[in-house]
Amino acid sequence: NQLDEDIRHGIERGEFVPYFQPLIDLNTRDLAGFEALARWNSPTRGLVEPDDFVPQAEVTGLIGPLTMSIMEQALTEARGWPAHLKVAVNVSPVQFRDLSFAQHVMRILTATGFPARRLELEITEAALLEDRDQVLATIRSLKSIGVSISLDDFGTGYASLAELDTLPVDRIKIDRTFITRFVKSERTAAIVDAIAMLGHKLNVPLTAEGVESEQIRVELSALGCSEAQGWLYGRAVSADTVASFLEMRT
Ligand code: G
Ligand code: G
Ligand code: MN
Ligand code: NA
Numbered sequence: 001n002q003l004d005e006d007i008r009h010g011i012e013r014g015e016f017v018p019y020f021q022p023l024i025d026l027n028t029r030d031l032a033g034f035e036a037l038a039r040w041n042s043p044t045r046g047l048v049e050p051d052d053f054v055p056q057a058e059v060t061g062l063i064g065p066l067t068m069s070i071m072e073q074a075l076t077e078a079r080g081w082p083a084h085l086k087v088a089v090n091v092s093p094v095q096f097r098d099l100s101f102a103q104h105v106m107r108i109l110t111a112t113g114f115p116a117r118r119l120e121l122e123i124t125e126a127a128l129l130e131d132r133d134q135v136l137a138t139i140r141s142l143k144s145i146g147v148s149i150s151l152d153d154f155g156t157g158y159a160s161l162a163e164l165d166t167l168p169v170d171r172i173k174i175d176r177t178f179i180t181r182f183v184k185s186e187r188t189a190a191i192v193d194a195i196a197m198l199g200h201k202l203n204v205p206l207t208a209e210g211v212e213s214e215q216i217r218v219e220l221s222a223l224g225c226s227e228a229q230g231w232l233y234g235r236a237v238s239a240d241t242v243a244s245f246l247e248m249r250t
Pocket of ligand 4: 152153173175176209
């Protein structure tokens, strides 16, 4: 189909680029790094958001090359940033089932010279549903070279709490639907409380996504959330915008 063809050619022509959304350390209130979010700079469609191409690319297998291209560009950019900043990259569940994925990541780390310990890969709970042993093997080999793994969109997926028990994740990202609602709804607040408690007990730090107000930030800090991301701090912006922002601060 046309979309598929356009995505394929778009990858070849370098139309897919990373945008970057700031991650804030809630303890120091300082910038902790950025999450890379793919954007499609299409000559015919304009600037396209992931919801309009990621699902299609997952079906056709193009998500692999697309994400690796985003990762490589993001790490190339990030090499010029201050050395304490990390980069988070979204990885599709299908990629975690690919036995060569960890090697691809290592190749990109070597090629870009970006340190593994500053790279965080975000997986969603859906990754855990199929081929669990393979997914675990991939996670283990990535962790063995120093890459960290975070569980994205937590609370909306299908992973049972029992799976969290055996899954070696370094961070949990609370889905933004909970965060945007929780100051307005006691039920949602109870759920966020429970997730915060879970993070503490499992000794896994939490990131809150979708932080849109100072009031939400205060409540999350009180709950012991260590990192935040959202429009309160900034939307995803181009690499050039990040570069000039970072230059201004130093
Ligand atoms: O920026 P936006 O909120 O539209 O991104 C929506 C979602 O799209 C992200 O949460 C992430 O799950 C997915 N996504 C963004 N960039 C990439 C990418 O490079 N690779 C993969 N596999 N998913 C991505
Ligand atoms: O990886 P993930 O699918 O969570 O990507 C983050 C998505 O969340 C992006 O599509 C981005 O546009 C969106 N987003 C980021 N910050 C906020 C926010 O503060 N509020 C809302 N409503 N959406 C946000
Ligand atoms: Mn994400
Ligand atoms: Na998310």
